[in-house]
Amino acid sequence: QVQLVQSGAEVRKPGASVKISCKASGYTFSSYVIHWVRQAPGQRLEWMGWITADNANTRYSQSFQGRVTFTRDRSASTAYMELNSLRSEDTAVYYCTRGSFTTFGVVKYYFDFWGQGTLVAVSS
Amino acid sequence: QSALTQPPSASGSPGQSVTLSCTGTSSDVGGYNSVSWYQQHPGKAPKLMIFEVNKRPSGVPDRFSGSKSGNTASLTVSGLQAEDEADYYCSSYAGDKNLVFGGGTKLTVL
Numbered sequence: 001q002v003q004l005v006q007s008g009a010e011v012r013k014p015g016a017s018v019k020i021s022c023k024a025s026g027y028t029f030s031s032y033v034i035h036w037v038r039q040a041p042g043q044r045l046e047w048m049g050w051i052t053a054d055n056a057n058t059r060y061s062q063s064f065q066g067r068v069t070f071t072r073d074r075s076a077s078t079a080y081m082e083l084n085s086l087r088s089e090d091t092a093v094y095y096c097t098r099g100s101f102t103t104f105g106v107v108k109y110y111f112d113f114w115g116q117g118t119l120v121a122v123s124s
Numbered sequence: 125q126s127a128l129t130q131p132p133s134a135s136g137s138p139g140q141s142v143t144l145s146c147t148g149t150s151s152d153v154g155g156y157n158s159v160s161w162y163q164q165h166p167g168k169a170p171k172l173m174i175f176e177v178n179k180r181p182s183g184v185p186d187r188f189s190g191s192k193s194g195n196t197a198s199l200t201v202s203g204l205q206a207e208d209e210a211d212y213y214c215s216s217y218a219g220d221k222n223l224v225f226g227g228g229t230k231l232t233v234l
Contacts, residue, residue: 035223037170044127045162045170045213047223059221095169109217110160112181114169 002026004096004115011121012086019082020118022096029077030054033099033107036070036081039117040092050099050107051079059107086122093117128153128214128226135232136204144229146197146214152224154195158217161190161199164228165210173212174199201231209233 007021022034036048049060051070058070064083072079079096095118097111129147136142146153146161153159159177162170172181174190177197187202197216201208214226 044227045215045225047215047225061222107221109158109223110172110175110215111162111170112172112175114171117169 002098002113004098004113006094006096006115006118009119009121011123014087014122014124016086016122017082017084018086018120019080020094020096020120022079022081022115024053024077024079024098027098030074033101034070034072034079035097035099035109035111036068037095037097037111038092039095040089043092046092048081048094052107053079083120086120088122091120091122093119126224128216128224130212130214130226130229132227133230133232135234136201137234138204138206140204141200141202142204142231144199144201144212144214144231146199146216146226148195148197148216148218148224150195152216152218153192153197155219156217157192159190159192159197160215161188161197162213162215163208163210164213170213204233206233 003025005023010018030053033050035050051058069082096115098113100108157177161174163173164170177192178190189200191198211228213228218224
């Protein structure tokens with residue numbers, strides 16, 4: 001069965017960086033896209049962007065451009081999200097999610113499987 | 125992009141139907157057939173309920189249906205059950221490789 005298993009909770013001070021992993025299993029990793037979505041406490045979901053698992057093309061939401069980096073290790077079926085210059089407003093649960101492509105190779109924007117979420121707490 | 129607009133709360137009694145709305149603009153909801161709905165129980169990851177306006181993933185009960193008219197998308201839950209009580213989020217492709225979510229609706233089963 002398809003599973004996305006994320007790394008554990010992290011605590012960081014303002015200005016620091018955090019890197020979260022997302023290990024995929026139960027499907028062909030390279031055939032799909034990994035999107036990242038976050039949710040601050042009691043707040044709405046917020047899309048951060050995506051990375052294609054095959055060739056590591058990326059697209060970042062303007063809200064995070066310049067502060068976030070997505071990478072992947074195909075041999076380990078694992079995707080990573082690194083967020084820099086953390087501030088208190090970045091305290092949230094971060095999810096990796098699986099997306100797919102159209103028959104023409106265009107990224108689709110819905111997510112059929114989700115990781116369990118990783119809490120990142122930013123506090124001085 | 126601005127968030128899509130969802131009413132903060134909705135409710136219904138068991139067995140009833142309830143419709144949740146999601147209002148955007150011609151640049152997102154109205155411009156693309158790429159609206160999705162997610163159900164989220166407290167402390168859990170969201171679950172895909174509807175994609176591409178009105179398609180249900182395998183395993184989602186047919187009590188859940190989606191539609192769209194103009195800049196407003198809707199999720200209808202028929203035959204409400206206690207386990208349907210959750211937060212529901214809509215999302216839409218917003219052009220230029222961007223996605224926007226709604227603020228979420230808390231559905232209460234009375």
